[in-house]
Amino acid sequence: MHWSRSAIDESDDRFRAKFINSLSGFKSANLIGTADANGNTNLAIVSSVFHLGANPPLIGMIVRPHTVTRDTLENIQMTGSYTINHVSADIWQKAHQTSARYPKDQSEFEAVKLDEQYIEDVHAPFVSQSRLKFALKLVETQTLEVNQTVMIIGEITDVIVEPLAVQDDGFIDIELLETVAVSGLDGYHTTKRLGRLSYAKPDKDPDVIG
Amino acid sequence: MHWSRSAIDESDDRFRAKFINSLSGFKSANLIGTADANGNTNLAIVSSVFHLGANPPLIGMIVRPHTVTRDTLENIQMTGSYTINHVSADIWQKAHQTSARYPKDQSEFEAVKLDEQYIEDVHAPFVSQSRLKFALKLVETQTLEVNQTVMIIGEITDVIVEPLAVQDDGFIDIELLETVAVSGLDGYHTTKRLGRLSYAKPDKDPDVIG
Numbered sequence: 001m002h003w004s005r006s007a008i009d010e011s012d013d014r015f016r017a018k019f020i021n022s023l024s025g026f027k028s029a030n031l032i033g034t035a036d037a038n039g040n041t042n043l044a045i046v047s048s049v050f051h052l053g054a055n056p057p058l059i060g061m062i063v064r065p066h067t068v069t070r071d072t073l074e075n076i077q078m079t080g081s082y083t084i085n086h087v088s089a090d091i092w093q094k095a096h097q098t099s100a101r102y103p104k105d106q107s108e109f110e111a112v113k114l115d116e117q118y119i120e121d122v123h124a125p126f127v128s129q130s131r132l133k134f135a136l137k138l139v140e141t142q143t144l145e146v147n148q149t150v151m152i153i154g155e156i157t158d159v160i161v162e163p164l165a166v167q168d169d170g171f172i173d174i175e176l177l178e179t180v181a182v183s184g185l186d187g188y189h190t191t192k193r194l195g196r197l198s199y200a201k202p203d204k205d206p207d208v209i210g
Numbered sequence: 211m212h213w214s215r216s217a218i219d220e221s222d223d224r225f226r227a228k229f230i231n232s233l234s235g236f237k238s239a240n241l242i243g244t245a246d247a248n249g250n251t252n253l254a255i256v257s258s259v260f261h262l263g264a265n266p267p268l269i270g271m272i273v274r275p276h277t278v279t280r281d282t283l284e285n286i287q288m289t290g291s292y293t294i295n296h297v298s299a300d301i302w303q304k305a306h307q308t309s310a311r312y313p314k315d316q317s318e319f320e321a322v323k324l325d326e327q328y329i330e331d332v333h334a335p336f337v338s339q340s341r342l343k344f345a346l347k348l349v350e351t352q353t354l355e356v357n358q359t360v361m362i363i364g365e366i367t368d369v370i371v372e373p374l375a376v377q378d379d380g381f382i383d384i385e386l387l388e389t390v391a392v393s394g395l396d397g398y399h400t401t402k403r404l405g406r407l408s409y410a411k412p413d414k415d416p417d418v419i420g
Contacts, residue, residue: 001370001371001372001373001376002329002368002369002370003368003369003370003371004367004368005267005366005367005368008267008366008369011380013265014379014380015379015380016264016265016267016380017264017265017380018379018380018381018382019264019369019376019380019381019382020261020263020264020265020267020366021261021264022380022381022382022384023261023267023269023294023342023344023366023369023382024238024240024259024260024261024269024294025238025239025240025259025296025384025389025391026236026237026238026239026384026389026390026391026401027236027238027260027261028234028235028236028237029235029236030234030235047261048260048261049234049235050234050237050258050260050272051230051231051233051234051237051257051258051272052272052354052356052357052359053230053356053357053359054226054227054229054230054231055223055226055227055230056356056357057215057218057226057230057233058356058357059233059234060272062260062261062262062270084233084234086235089404092404093407093415093416096407096410096416097410097415097416098410099410100410100411100412101411101412102412103412111412119212132233134233139356140356144262144363146262146263146266146268146349146350146363147262147263147266147268149262149263151361153354153356156215156218156230156233157214157215158212158213158214158215159212159213159218159229159233160211160212160213161211161213162211163211166211166229169224169225169228170221170224170225170226170227170228170229170232171228171229171232171393171394171395171396171397172228172229172232172233172393172394173393173397174232174235174236174393174394175393175397175399179235179236180236180404181235181236181391181399181401183381183382183383183384183385183401184381184382184384184406185381186381186406186407186408186409186419187381187385187403187405187406188403188404188405188406188407189385189391189401189402189403189404190401190402190404191236191391191393191399191400191401191402192399192400192401192402193397193398193399194299194302194390194398194399194400195397195398196394196396196397196398197303197306197396197398198396199396200306200307200308200309200310201310201311202310202311202312202313202321205303205307206303206306206307209396
């Protein structure tokens, strides 16, 4: 079935939002932990975190400035500190609930009953229940001219992960940690491994490893 | 287990690449189809495609300019046209194999035995075997100063999807299409639905829908 651009443009806003949000494929499910200068905390689920580079370790994410992630963006710009916390299968509904529009003075940690966790030298709170999480120092924010979304780039300073999940070669078994994947605006999924594949070379088929 | 930044920096390059690539969570698995001005085709798997906006429908992706995705970037800049094709469970190994460094004059379509598919007014080839795919028109490329990776932003012009997967509200059931998710550099996964959740509101818990 072929959808032309005009058919997409003619569909209603809600349909289009769900349809277009489904196209990029499976997305990461992460909770962004922040705090303002006074220590008032905020927690927001985002599905737009992406890998930018390993050396130095850099992560990007996209947020919309005038939506429920507004406080997240302001806290990051004010303090330069944020945490990214994997959503695992035991907290997926609480994680989704952070996307409700709570009043500015109410912490989503408290509202959805997830616990704050702190480490030395990191201003922002982690999610205690998350099994893989890391702290970032803001590198830059950039408003994208095409649609006024904001790209946030951060450098990883600390990683907290259950040691069992880290394999000898550095691969982290996030399926073992029951990290979930997101589809569209509101679909949540656990995963089932097909396999890891060896580094591809032109003259041979890849081997299944690990 | 706490990994400090200095512990990460002291690990060897291969370990760090696999470790850091695992942190962002599950990633999309997509094949990027392009052709140069003479119609010589190229196909490359990327896990860095992300949603940017629904209205207008915009998609971003990150590529490294001096790696195996070099031809992809050059073709997109030359022709302004590319396709994004979901990797489904029946083609995951062929899709991975496109990451081998084939000679510039060899098409990965031919090398891994995936078929080209064309529609009117789109220069770039689709992957015939892919069950959800879309064509894009280049909006801009931007070299990110932090690490010299390139962000490619494109506007969706056409979508081809199996009609059974498109639900009444616009959500596309990409699990039904057996779209795979990627973890780290080389892990592939199918998914198992937890559920869709209703739009979150402060005064109530979300309902499982769909």
